[in-house]
Amino acid sequence: MKKRDIRRLVRQLIQIVFFLWMPALYTSAFSGVRYVIEHIREGKPVEQNAFLIMLIALCGFTIIFGRFFCGFICAFGTLGDGMFAFSQWVQKKRKKRLPKIPDNWGKRMQVIKYIVVIVLIGIYALNLTDKFKGSSPWEVFSMLYSGTIPSFSYLAGWILFLLILIGMCMKERFFCQYLCPMGAIFAWLPVLPFSVLSRDREKCIPKCRACQVTCPVDMEIKRDQKEGGECIHCMQCMDVCPKQHICLGTGKKFNGNEIPFILIKLVLFILICTFAENL
Numbered sequence: 403m404k405k406r407d408i409r410r411l412v413r414q415l416i417q418i419v420f421f422l423w424m425p426a427l428y429t430s431a432f433s434g435v436r437y438v439i440e441h442i443r444e445g446k447p448v449e450q451n452a453f454l455i456m457l458i459a460l461c462g463f464t465i466i467f468g469r470f471f472c473g474f475i476c477a478f479g480t481l482g483d484g485m486f487a488f489s490q491w492v493q494k495k496r497k498k499r500l501p502k503i504p505d506n507w508g509k510r511m512q513v514i515k516y517i518v519v520i521v522l523i524g525i526y527a528l529n530l531t532d533k534f535k536g537s538s539p540w541e542v543f544s545m546l547y548s549g550t551i552p553s554f555s556y557l558a559g560w561i562l563f564l565l566i567l568i569g570m571c572m573k574e575r576f577f578c579q580y581l582c583p584m585g586a587i588f589a590w591l592p593v594l595p596f597s598v599l600s601r602d603r604e605k606c607i608p609k610c611r612a613c614q615v616t617c618p619v620d621m622e623i624k625r626d627q628k629e630g631g632e633c634i635h636c637m638q639c640m641d642v643c644p645k646q647h648i649c650l651g652t653g654k655k656f657n658g659n660e661i662p663f664i665l666i667k668l669v670l671f672i673l674i675c676t677f678a679e680n681l
């Protein structure tokens with residue numbers, strides 16, 4: 403088995419396990435954001451609770467290790483990967499292609515998630531939550547996941563959720579890069595040398611863009627990746643690089659050692675979650 407197949411298999415296994423085991427981590431973390439804003443609005447002290455701890459834990463982990471959570475753990479990200487893989491399979495079978503989002507639009511559309519997060523913060527800060535009751539696609543997802551069919555009062559949430567599913571079929575990681583409010587926060591956090599990917603551009607085959615073409619978030623990897631916040635650590639660029647010189651971290655220390663490094667991050671992540679839950 404090739405190294406890239408093992409990497410892919412390890413990632414898929416971790417995604418499936420967390421989809422079944424901890425599907426609510428993403429919503430718990432964003433509930434932490436809501437809790438902080440609502441308490442500040444009401445002039446109440448911000449106290450330690452499970453949502454806040456989870457938010458701090460995920461943000462801290464992302465600062466140190468990059469968006470490992472997005473690439474491996476988040477249930478909504480995994481749902482996106484599953485929908486996209488399924489749609490690719492159907493399109494291949496039916497020999498018909500869905501319309502594509504042009505590459506030059508993709509990058510620009512990534513700013514939409516910042517508008518989403520600002521709108522949500524505005525709703526919490528202005529105490530408008532009741533006016534938007536039933537419009538959350540995440541609540542619809544959570545209810546469906548737990549086996550409950552959301553009622554008619556969730557019509558707006560249903561419509562948004564279905565639109566997101568369609569988007570997930572058209573573009574890989576559609577929700578993560580264009581709409582996710584947590585993605586908008588996470589994109590600012592990976593700042594440390596081993597939280598990003600790098601490559602030695604001089605060693606690249608001239609005019610080769612294989613990594614960028616395959617990247618779900620249309621990212622160009624630089625030597626010192628200062629804008630690596632969009633990278634969700636899916637490692638698909640490593641799979642296609644003919645020179646195999648894309649590595650985790652800017653110092654090449656992890657080149658070829660991605661699997662042990664993934665497993666170390668996984669163990670640390672589980673320990674942090676367990677610790678956060680027991681606080």
Ligand code: SF4
Nearest residue numbers: 472476479578582585
């Ligand atoms: S961007 Fe959002 S939905 Fe996507 S994996 Fe990250 S937290 Fe999950």
Ligand code: SF4
Nearest residue numbers: 617633634636637639
């Ligand atoms: S393909 Fe590479 S650069 Fe793009 S998101 Fe995945 S790991 Fe990051």
